[in-house]
Amino acid sequence: MKHAFTFIHPVLINRAVRHFVLVLCLTVPSWSVTAATPDPHNWDQVLAEARGQTIYFSAWAGDARINRFIGWAGDRVREQYG
16 A cells, blocks of 8 residues: 655655654643633743643554654653753
8 A cells, every 4th residue: 555645755754753743742831721822922921831731742652763752852842841
């Protein structure tokens, strides 16, 4: 069976997945169900309101390389944002 993205080189797909996960990990702390939405142009406010929040991230666990990357990205987010 041909993959839908056979015209894109696998390295580019892998890079796109890594970028997507990293952006997702960096933006998820700004999401809040109970608090007012902070001004996205005031990143310091976004970080202040997100500080101390718990982030839950689910991903398909079928690929060891992606799982290692998600673990790596989570470590970077934890180091940078606590």
